[in-house]
Amino acid sequence: MVFEQLQFDNYTLDVDSSVITRYGEQEGSKRGYNPQKRGRNSHHPLFAFVNDIRMVANCWNRSGNTSSSNNCIHFLEETFSILKNKKVGLFRADSGFCSEAILKFIEDKKIAYVMSCKLYANLQSSIYSIDKWQALGMGIWITEMEFKQGGWSKPRRIIIIKQQEEIRKRATGKRLTSLFKLEDIDQDKVYKTRYHAFVTNQDLPANEIWEQYKRRGDAENRIKELKEDFGVQGFCMDDFCATETAMRFVMVAYNLMSLFRQLTLQKQPTPTLATLRFNCFAVGSWIESNVLKMSVPLKRRQWYDSLFSFIENTKLPLSLTG
Template sequence: MEETFNEALKDKRVGLVRADSGFYTQDLLDYLEGKQLNYIMAARMYPNIKNTVWSLDNWIELTKGIELNEMIFNHTDGKSRRYIVIKKKVEDRPKAAGKLLFDDLPGYRFSCYVTNLDLPLDQVWNIYNTRADCENRIKELKEDFGLDNFCLKNFWATEASFRFIMVAYNLMSLFRHFALNHHNRATLKTLKVYCFALGAWTVNHANRKVLKIALNTKKRPWMDGLFSQINNLSPPFCFIPNA
């Protein structure tokens, strides 16, 4: 986490840190608060958290099958923090995420998040849920860029390979954003078929090197538009990706 903030994000302003329960530790929460960063983090359902959730009353119904609540909780020798709890009725929300915590409530799943944001319960939950798209990016890195298909003998060689894959992914993201006018709808497999894996050759014409691309008639206007879009660009690029 320190490397992420000190290197990758050293020139960036971070408005919010969202993290799953794998990051839920007192040290990390203290670290984020020490840097005065806002955060929403999924909490692990330790027995003491479960007991506190069980004692909650006055649930707020957000919509059919979903109720919200909050609590101030602290672990032993820990700081008191705000926790948002979501209760989902399985009968109404059979695909709802969360854990079945209580034998006495078998029809309900629970999720719990710790945050330092002073926002309404539903806003905190909605803001956290927007992180779901990052799982699609991880899936794309694995399936299209081979992120999980290599492991070199030397740790730092593996690290270097990983970072070059990230560079390749970022280049494709820039291409999608500026040439295709969207950020993540076209995967690398799609781009290969439509943009890269095309029959082509170069010729000299009027003392200039010309690229000839084999395209059917229907696809030529689309490709002309793509090159026109690129020709209108010049660095430096200002790129703000979607959340």
């Protein structure tokens, strides 16, 4: 397996899902949650990313009418088998995966995790009653508590972020909507403030947990790159398994290009696929005439040779530290 040929260990594993709109009646394309094309058929694949080395660990295609966490346990079992002999030091996922089954699965493996929580009514009520908050900056506060969500087997540590919309115009999160109809409520707490909640099994300071979770946003960048640069949503066959096979080949291509970028452009900003193609593969030339013969010289510049010298000098297992 490719991950066994990498020196890097102690991975951060990010799990996410994405909606891929389909135009037709392909097998598995069903009507489900589709914020971009409401009512349109779609697939709802699962992705697992190794954040530290910007690679895809696993990908499963699913029907469009599945929830984020549907069949996730089997997906994670396969993902950990792919990463065998490697340590997963941190697991991150959004609120769609915050179920008792997934939490217990990760806890049984003794892996540190941080996941976003869904703000159900009971959690909103508990957040509303909190009086002690620590300021992190203008219009943003943090706190924590032990809380047992509905369906959980035990209380767990919850980190809560509060942002005031009037000060932080681009604040994200949810309002305490379940309290809208109550009388004698604090208007600022309910209508003018947004909240995030995260569950974790770590003992780190609350603000460190929040910083950990914020870096999970890179998984969304990976999905965007897979769609826009590698065309993962463009390979759709009538047969469901054929579509998933095509998606997995896209994952292989993505990982190969990710390794290429990290080996050849070690200390440079990571370019997009289009930039990489222009700089490394679309090598320009010109036509010249010599004694009634037309020729196309392909003289390589020094930087071009040095670029690929990194690959020639590479030995297994790979080191991606630069």
